[in-house]
Amino acid sequence: MINSDNAKAQMRKGVLELCILSILSQGEAYPTEIIDKLKETKLVVVEGTLYPLLTRLKNTGLLSYRWEESSSGPPRKYYFLPEIGQNYLNELQLSWIELVNAVNTTIQNTK
């Protein structure tokens, strides 16, 4: 059987930004927490993916962060959504719904 793992990975791309912003709209979190939450829904992400993405979102103003001391290690960067990020997230969620509808229409016609 032909392996579909790569195609699977390709489909995951592009939705990470949406998922991360969604998680942060729930409340602030630091990177390790974000990774754990994504794991719960089977969207596995590694640090090498997450950190550059967070930095990019911060540089465009869609995310902010504050430092907080930790009693169990180095200080943590707690990220949170400013209002502009929340607005952007709303747009992304709309786009996601439209995409799902478009793909499902295409798939369902085949049955």
Place this chain on the structure above:
Amino acid sequence: MINSDNAKAQMRKGVLELCILSILSQGEAYPTEIIDKLKETKLVVVEGTLYPLLTRLKNTGLLSYRWEESSSGPPRKYYFLPEIGQNYLNELQLSWIELVNAVNTTIQNTK
């Protein structure tokens, strides 16, 4: 307002293969037809994207084609799914459903 067009485009990537195979599992079609069907569901694709993708799928054995004369232009390449392609499509559809569930779970937790 920050533009979400790029994020939109990124989300579309990776599902194209699924959509094209789904369309062909409905019955054979030639590239221009495929583009038109994708347009119907707002998944706009241009030739420069479609042709390399069809060639890749054909080279891995997931697609086949036959030539057919046309009364309104040059002969058309009708693509269709051999059985192995159908099996692969079934895997992709499963992956798609899993992805949608994972993302929707993440989004819905934020409300």
Place this chain on the structure above:
DNA sequence: TATAGTACCTTGCTATACATAGTAACTAAA
């Protein structure tokens, strides 16, 4: 002091799709 655990970050790589532009062949109508 040394080690383990936690946390942040960087660099180099691959794959995909896009934009754009071009070639070629066939049909039909002006």
Place this chain on the structure above:
DNA sequence: TTTAGTTACTATGTATAGCAAGGTACTATA
């Protein structure tokens, strides 16, 4: 004969995402 329309195909450069692997730094505890 020329033009327009249809169809297939190719080539090149760009942007982006995500991954693998490794490095840096802080804290607590043995």
